[in-house]
Amino acid sequence: MESVRSLLLLISLFPAIANGLTRHYKFNIVTRNATRLCSTKPIVTVNGQFPGPTLSAREGDNVLVKVVNHVKYNVTIHWHGVKQIRTGWADGPAYITQCPIQPGQSYVYNFTLTGQRGTLWYHAHILWLRATVHGAIVIKPKLHVPYPFPNPHQELVLILGEWWKADTEAVINQATKTGQAPNISDAHTINGHPGPISTCVSPQDGYKLQVNRGKTYLLRIVNAALNEDLFFKVAGHKLTVVEVDAVYTKPFIVDTVLITPGQTTNVLLTTDKSSGNYLVTASTFMDAMIIAVDNHTATATLQYKGTLATSPLSTVEVPQRNATPLATSFADSLRSLNSKTYPANVPQNVDHSLLFTIGLGINPCPTCINGSRVVAAINNVSFVMPEMALLEAHFFNKQGVFTTDFPGKPPVAFNYTGSGPTNLQTTNGTRLYRIAYNSTVQVVLQDTGIIAPESHPIHLHGFNFFVVGQGVGNYDPKTSPSKFNLVDPIERNTIGMPSGGWAAIRFKADNPGVWFLHCHFEVHTSWGLKMAFLVEDGEGANESLLPPPSDLPKC
Numbered sequence: 098m099e100s101v102r103s104l105l106l107l108i109s110l111f112p113a114i115a116n117g118l119t120r121h122y123k124f125n126i127v128t129r130n131a132t133r134l135c136s137t138k139p140i141v142t143v144n145g146q147f148p149g150p151t152l153s154a155r156e157g158d159n160v161l162v163k164v165v166n167h168v169k170y171n172v173t174i175h176w177h178g179v180k181q182i183r184t185g186w187a188d189g190p191a192y193i194t195q196c197p198i199q200p201g202q203s204y205v206y207n208f209t210l211t212g213q214r215g216t217l218w219y220h221a222h223i224l225w226l227r228a229t230v231h232g233a234i235v236i237k238p239k240l241h242v243p244y245p246f247p248n249p250h251q252e253l254v255l256i257l258g259e260w261w262k263a264d265t266e267a268v269i270n271q272a273t274k275t276g277q278a279p280n281i282s283d284a285h286t287i288n289g290h291p292g293p294i295s296t297c298v299s300p301q302d303g304y305k306l307q308v309n310r311g312k313t314y315l316l317r318i319v320n321a322a323l324n325e326d327l328f329f330k331v332a333g334h335k336l337t338v339v340e341v342d343a344v345y346t347k348p349f350i351v352d353t354v355l356i357t358p359g360q361t362t363n364v365l366l367t368t369d370k371s372s373g374n375y376l377v378t379a380s381t382f383m384d385a386m387i388i389a390v391d392n393h394t395a396t397a398t399l400q401y402k403g404t405l406a407t408s409p410l411s412t413v414e415v416p417q418r419n420a421t422p423l424a425t426s427f428a429d430s431l432r433s434l435n436s437k438t439y440p441a442n443v444p445q446n447v448d449h450s451l452l453f454t455i456g457l458g459i460n461p462c463p464t465c466i467n468g469s470r471v472v473a474a475i476n477n478v479s480f481v482m483p484e485m486a487l488l489e490a491h492f493f494n495k496q497g498v499f500t501t502d503f504p505g506k507p508p509v510a511f512n513y514t515g516s517g518p519t520n521l522q523t524t525n526g527t528r529l530y531r532i533a534y535n536s537t538v539q540v541v542l543q544d545t546g547i548i549a550p551e552s553h554p555i556h557l558h559g560f561n562f563f564v565v566g567q568g569v570g571n572y573d574p575k576t577s578p579s580k581f582n583l584v585d586p587i588e589r590n591t592i593g594m595p596s597g598g599w600a601a602i603r604f605k606a607d608n609p610g611v612w613f614l615h616c617h618f619e620v621h622t623s624w625g626l627k628m629a630f631l632v633e634d635g636e637g638a639n640e641s642l643l644p645p646p647s648d649l650p651k652c
């Protein structure tokens with residue numbers, strides 16, 4: 098009896114033991130000089146590391162990250178892809194779910210990794226700080242639960258990044274002032290290195306993946322670039338895709354992985370060569386040729402142990418920057434694993450059927466060059482950031498911060514992927530779309546040809562969604578749904594829409610809160626390509642947003 102009581106006491110004192118561990122992390126946001134790259138400049142980092150430290154945990158763990166801001170900028174951190182069930186206060190987008198952590202302040206992000214395992218990542222979600230404030234989140238399966246694929250010999254995190262010689266805050270500030278597109282970057286990086294084959298003068302050879310012969314490695318690839326989709330290749334080696342955005346996939350074998358900003362992809366690589374050095378590349382994909390991009394390829398080396406660094410490097414042909422068929426074929430190959438253990442619970446019925454046009458626009462701006470500025474919008478609304486967090490305004494019922502009249506369809510229908518309307522102006526507002534708890538939502542994301550059709554990486558916070566269909570041209574409500582996959586579509590948190598086409602996504606709104614939806618090209622987000630869903634509470638405490646933590650930053 099006594100022992101039972103003490104056991105119960107133990108469990109109540111340490112509830113984490115029953116449900117998973119609590120992982121404590123401390124992120125000091127500090128400035129340091131980047132010296133290894135093609136420019137020496139102060140950068141904002143987590144704990145002085147670039148990329149930041151990997152956050153490791155298991156499915157079911159509670160994570161507590163104390164973020165202390167030692168820099169001159171306001172900071173927030175977003176845990177990209179973590180569903181944050183009822184814990185929207187820990188999601189991180191500035192002015193959406195929280196006010197920024199101001200210089201000298203701190204905030205403890207408190208969330209639980211429920212029902213997810215795989216690779217995700219974290220990044221600053223304010224200004225353009227995520228260029229250097231980012232790192233991987235590795236969620237291992239629960240203890241003793243195997244992967245649904247051969248257990249790898251070793252796991253390696255590869256973070257693809259984008260580097261400006263100039264200060265990135267200066268780059269976006271200049272663009273905002275002039276109304277023009279921001280300067281393109283100067284290099285791409287793999288784990289912080291532009292690489293051995295780079296025009297960017299780098300005193301180092303680039304990142305080296307050292308491997309043993311005859312083994313299988315799990316590469317956890319993250320695209321942390323600001324504005325560019327990337328193709329990833331390893332010379333002489335095939336890659337087996339097994340997971341994206343912390344969702345297991347039906348395995349498929351490719352030469353080239355396509356990964357958009359915001360996405361993560363796990364691949365198996367088998368070291369089936371005898372020895373050698375093999376080039377690893379991350380190169381730009383952008384099939385809208387009028388859009389300026391940084392076409393510098395980041396490189397790294399896959400080096401078999403025992404091979405001299407001076408041995409010849411097996412190179413690989415980098416895909417064309419506009420290799421649309423390659424991108425399409427990769428996207429079309431993705432399927433959820435949909436096994437008994439990992440089912441694809443695709444909503445079969447739809448309560449809210451929405452059509453969102455995704456594209457650019459031009460608004461008057463008397464102080465800008467040419468008297469106008471480039472903007473971006475969803476359904477012709479360029480989102481205006483509020484001055485306090487939307488989630489707080491919602492929870493405390495503060496009026497006048499936002500409206501809930503975000504349009505569920507374009508205000509005027511036009512040939513979206515055609516030459517477009519003559520008037521390129523947009524409206525603006527802090528408009529949300531309200532949905533009841535548990536409703537099912539379908540959003541058809543329709544690219545527009547305004548200025549240029551483009552493959553936008555659209556990211557939803559608070560949920561994964563199923564990509565039930567995609568195609569080129571205009572979505573046709575009569576014919577397009579007949580081709581939907583409602584059985585094993587890919588489930589993810591960021592979708593690279595087909596350029597000049599559409600993608601239909603579905604999710605069940607079973608997470609109360611205010612959830613951001615935006616383009617993960619930072620330039621487009623800055624221009625207003627964003628909106629938010631307001632998901633109401635359901636019944637009882639378990640279906641309701643938790644109250645805000647006491648240290649939630651104030652505006």
Ligand SMILES: *[C@@H]1O[C@H](CO)[C@@H](O)[C@H](O)[C@H]1NC(C)=O
Pocket residue numbers: 128129130139
């Ligand atoms: C960074 O570089 C600047 C100028 O090059 C120098 O003044 C400063 O002390 C350096 N800071 C650190 C933390 O090394």
Ligand SMILES: *[C@@H]1O[C@H](CO)[C@@H](O)[C@H](O)[C@H]1NC(C)=O
Pocket residue numbers: 161184207208643
């Ligand atoms: C984290 O949040 C949970 C509620 O989800 C709460 O029970 C717990 O006390 C919080 N932990 C800390 C350290 O604040």
Ligand SMILES: *[C@@H]1O[C@H](CO)[C@@H](O)[C@H](O)[C@H]1NC(C)=O
Pocket residue numbers: 263264267268271280
């Ligand atoms: C952007 O590029 C232009 C032209 O090369 C240059 O004059 C300007 O200084 C750059 N802006 C920043 C913020 O580096």
Ligand SMILES: *[C@@H]1O[C@H](CO)[C@@H](O)[C@H](O)[C@H]1NC(C)=O
Pocket residue numbers: 392418
């Ligand atoms: C990369 O871009 C530069 C400048 O836009 C261009 O001159 C060059 O031909 C491009 N290279 C490739 C491989 O596309």
Ligand SMILES: *[C@@H]1O[C@H](CO)[C@@H](O)[C@H](O)[C@H]1NC(C)=O
Pocket residue numbers: 277466467
């Ligand atoms: C701005 O005006 C100049 C001169 O008329 C023109 O060459 C340029 O393309 C314009 N830029 C934009 C972004 O409209």
Ligand SMILES: *[C@@H]1O[C@H](CO)[C@@H](O)[C@H](O)[C@H]1NC(C)=O
Pocket residue numbers: 512514515516
């Ligand atoms: C829409 O525009 C495209 C591209 O210009 C064109 O091929 C298509 O026929 C147009 N569709 C309609 C319905 O006008």
Ligand SMILES: *[C@@H]1O[C@H](CO)[C@@H](O)[C@H](O)[C@H]1NC(C)=O
Pocket residue numbers: 477508509518520521522523524
């Ligand atoms: C967008 O809104 C602006 C401002 O009201 C309007 O002039 C324009 O015609 C609208 N465009 C579309 C495509 O709805």
Ligand SMILES: *[C@@H]1O[C@H](CO)[C@@H](O)[C@H](O)[C@H]1NC(C)=O
Pocket residue numbers: 481524525526
């Ligand atoms: C929103 O639109 C109004 C009216 O056109 C304009 O005065 C205002 O500056 C715009 N606000 C933003 C943040 O673009």
Ligand SMILES: *[C@@H]1O[C@H](CO)[C@@H](O)[C@H](O)[C@H]1NC(C)=O
Pocket residue numbers: 534535635636640
């Ligand atoms: C939401 O759905 C769950 C099961 O899917 C059900 O148990 C619950 O009662 C529903 N809540 C509301 C408010 O509809």
Ligand SMILES: *[C@@H]1O[C@H](CO)[C@@H](O)[C@H](O)[C@H]1NC(C)=O
Pocket residue numbers: 637638639
């Ligand atoms: C809330 O969820 C917990 C754990 O899932 C369960 O034990 C509890 O009975 C639920 N409470 C209500 C009111 O549904």
Ligand SMILES: *[C@@H]1O[C@H](CO)[C@@H](O)[C@H](O)[C@H]1NC(C)=O
Pocket residue numbers: 169170171196197199484651652
């Ligand atoms: C930081 O955020 C606060 C609250 O929104 C704001 O008042 C302040 O101007 C911001 N500071 C900087 C440096 O941007």
Ligand SMILES: [Cu+2]
Pocket residue numbers: 552553554616617618621622626
């Ligand atoms: Cu975009």
